[in-house]
Amino acid sequence: MRTQNATAYRFLAPYLLIFSVFWVWPIISSFLISFQATRTVPWRFAPTFNWGRLIGDPAFFNALKNTLLILVIQVPVMISLAIVMAVLLNSPLLKARGLYRFAFFAPVVVGEVAYSAVFRLMFNLDFGIINKLLNSVGVPKIDWFSNVTPAMAVIMIAVTWRWAGYNAIILLAGLQSIPDDVYEAATLDRVSKVKQFFYITLPLLKPVIVFCAVLSIIGTMQLFTEPFLITERGGPGGGTETLGLLLYRQGFRSLNFGYASAIAYTMAGLAIAITLVQLWLTRDPK
């Protein structure tokens, strides 16, 4: 390959143009906006206005706490479940593989609004199918959306349902790239299947697992639609409000772009920290 600057940039031009206008400039712009008071006309530079408010705002810490709580519980549960799904779907003993794959992968195509509506209806207090089923086995009905803990549980269940199969697809591709002879050798040496899973599969799959975990964390960190639609704008009483929802309320309900930008950059800071942890976890052990 010889150097072909002009040709290469002609192919890249439309993509880079979109990138510059809709990503590079906004990244800089929202950083600058976060240092401005945006509810006066014209906006004025006030470096501590939004950031000062942020560090003293109970609503921000409530949303941060909820978001981190969902992250810490939901992501590990979902990734573990996705690993189990991928490993079992990959088993040569499995019959009717297509049906099982359909069951686990189908949620991947379901839109946030559609499944939020279904989950909201399923967990309805009086008429939801979940409470009816619980009742039929003698469990008293649960008021899912009036108490914080069950409301959080519904959010986590919904997100896990929607994304576990997605992660299982990526993990399955990772599993299939592990050469068979590794397992054959282990089987010949009479290493049990369980030991093979912990000593061969998991270590070799680690980079893929970390990749899935990072994408899931960054996705869950921006969680918006589920608390917006399923628990009715972060209810009960802000109990399921997330950073994504707070950003929406501040930015697009109160039209307080400066404060919303500060929230956005807090999320970016968290994402960068998580990415650095990922790089550290998958570093070459040399």
Add this chain to the structure above:
Amino acid sequence: MSSLSQARLVRSIVLHLFLTPLALIWLFPLWMMVVFSTMPDNGIFSPGIELLPHDSFLDNFNNLQRGTNFVGAIGISVSVAVTYTFLSVLLTSMAGWALARYQFFGKGMVVAIILGTITLPYAVVLIPQFIMVARDFQLANTWVALIVPPLFNSLGVLFMRQAFSMMPHELFDAARVEGVKEWRIFLFVALPLARPMLAALAIILFLASWNNYLWPLLINSQPGAMTAPVALGTLIGLTKVSWGGIMAGAVMLTVPMLVVFVLLQRHFIAGIAAGAVK
């Protein structure tokens, strides 16, 4: 030998005994979506347990259509998703081609920046994008607003770069020797060879556009300009609302995608496995 095959049989039974209930639980919300969409509202809000479809889908659909012009919103969603998919596949494969096949100044930096955006929360660009499109360009409630800003897609470019760099360069060198222009090589040699990858990418991009919620919710909030998910979302949480109608809408958004998924499963899975969309 027979004890070995017996052990295999036991393992196989345990496997199916564990996986079957899990699969049924996973299918349950989708099944209930279909059941709810066929039940009259007084059936949804009755004390009995109903697990089988009824015959009120059309009534529910009519209720939905009365509350919001859902068919019109579906029309917008389809048109936007088709246009977006075409443009995005074109843009990302052009960029992927440049990154795979040419040496040029700044290449490392371009790749590094694209990789960097994968882990950057979308929230960081959301507010300036909104200010720019709605206030500076005055494009709120237009198709352009729905299609153009999401055209930047980092994983799509990396996917196409991978696809093009796996092709043997002799394929293209022969054409070059004969003096064929680079854009013709790209269009008529490289793209046809990348058809399976393009299909995988197109499906994932179409799905992303079809299901996109937050950006269309913000930028196209006028009733006549809403996409189908946004139109459906406005009904959720209203006190006087037909839940059967909402479920009919959910089915109309979901079932076509499920059919596509079943028919094109291989491409779908290839696209996701490559992480073609965030």
